[in-house]
Structures are given as C-alpha cells and as structure tokens.
Amino acid sequence: MCTRWSGSVHTLDASSILHAWDNYPLTQFPGLWVWLAGEIQAQRLSIPAVALEEVGHKSPDCGTWLKNQSIRSLPMSNAVVQAAKQIKDDVGIQNDKYHPKGVDEKDILIIAAAQYHGATLATNEARQSSSLKEPTRRKIPAVCDLPGVAVANKNFLDYIQQSQQVFR
Secondary structure, eight states, rough: OOOOSSSOOOOHOOOOOOOOHSSTTTOHHHHHHHHHHHHTTTTTTEEHHHHHHHHHOOOOOHHHHHHHTEEEEEOOHHHHHHHHHHHHHHHHTTTOOOOOOEEEEHHHHHHHHHHHHHHHHESSHHHHTTTTTSSSGOOEEEEEEEHTTTOOOOOHHHHHHTOOOOOO
C-alpha cells in the first residue's frame, strides 16, 4: 500500500543529488550533508525508487550515503504508474517512442511519483523554452510545468537557497 505524503516535502531526481555529491563534497561541505541527513530523517526529503537505483549505478558512494540515511524511497505503485501513463499522454509519447533528447521512462516515473505524493521535485536538468516545436523533446522541468502535470520543481541550488539554511 502506498501512502501519500502531506506537508512540504521534496523529492530528488538523480541529477540533483548527483550534482550535489559532485559539487559539494561531503569532506568540504559537511554542514550541508548534516542538514540533508536531517531533512531525510524528518521525512521532508525523499527519492523515487527508480532515481535511487540510478544514483546507485552512477555513484555507488552517493547511493550508499542515501541508503545509510534511511531515505524514503517512493515506490512505483500502481497509482504512480497510472499517473505516469497520463503524463506520457500529456507529453505526446506514443508506443513508448521516447525522443532521445527528451524525457525517458524513468523520468516520467520520477515526475509521476512527485505528482502523486504532492512533492516538489529537485532536478538539475536544464530548463527549456515552453514553445518547443516537438513536445517529446521536453526535459523534466518542461514536463513538470505542463498544465496537466503541474509538479513544482527547482534545481538543487534553489532548494538550498529557499531553505534559508546557513552552513557554517
């Protein structure tokens, strides 16, 4: 059984946590990682299961750190899969023919998990113009911004800045 979250929560795309891991090393920014661990413990920060798997493949150390913090992994429940099907329709993806420069199946599932759980999605994928001629070329932020999808999203730096945390 999958339970929806309530309150102000964020969920991570693999790109955002990998960006943080690569650009804010634990040894040089320990305060940031202590704060992130606290956000995870308070269940204000999660990661969809498919994104956690991707992180583990691309950066085993980062994946291990997340698991050691007991991050909540959002499951790919039937409700999330159904939401993903609707998002694929909204984007115009037919017969699983994803554009090589747009979202893929994992991205759609990540967006659907954020949507289902009412979470803001932290992603470091580049923002695109909303006037793309080929809708299937949309990246995560542009898909999140579609009226039928409507998932709040920000990049990792915005997430830190909007938290108003000060790391000393």
